[in-house]
């Protein structure tokens with residue numbers, strides 16, 4: 428196993444919120460606190476798709492805003508935000524939206540990208556921390572295609588989805604959820 432994968436596993440935690448809680452909560456704060464992980468994550472995610480020659484990275488709000496720019500910098504391309512509807516601020520220009528199917532928490536948020544940021548010459552890499560149902564990635568692909576651009580795939584730190592979704596959305600990851608299974 429590569430050193431980065433080992434370090435991601437060592438610094439990840441499941442948090443038990445107590446007897447009232449029905450599930451463990453993932454805690455990735457150790458990743459952002461570790462200088463070696465911060466330095467290695469962008470190049471590692473970029474390396475999953477370098478041959479696809481992405482021209483831009485897109486990531487969903489909010490954890491994607493940490494990871495996407497790291498991967499974009501490693502690829503030498505720019506970044507465009509995937510906004511979630513309902514944020515407490517206005518976007519004062521046209522945004523192209525798509526609604527997600529129910530995600531891993533049963534939510535169906537709209538995801539949107541500022542329309543002027545992508546065009547037909549763009550090959551777009553979606554980057555995220557964790558993909559479960561793939562609903563948010565799929566909605567971003569819909570927006571990307573509506574804007575005339577081409578999604579080349581999704582680079583994730585953790586993939587937790589079934590084989591069909593992985594193949595359909597072209598998901599590649601540094602870890603699978605089995606690597607982070609609670610004890």
Ligand SMILES: O=P(O)(O)OC[C@H]1O[C@H](OP(=O)(O)OP(=O)(O)O)[C@H](O)[C@@H]1O
Nearest residue numbers: 488489490530531558559560561562563
């Ligand atoms: O595969 P899916 O079922 O679509 O779920 C995966 C998405 O959910 C998580 O983000 P979340 O919406 O919890 O936001 P966060 O980044 O603010 O934690 C994760 O960061 C992905 O974006």
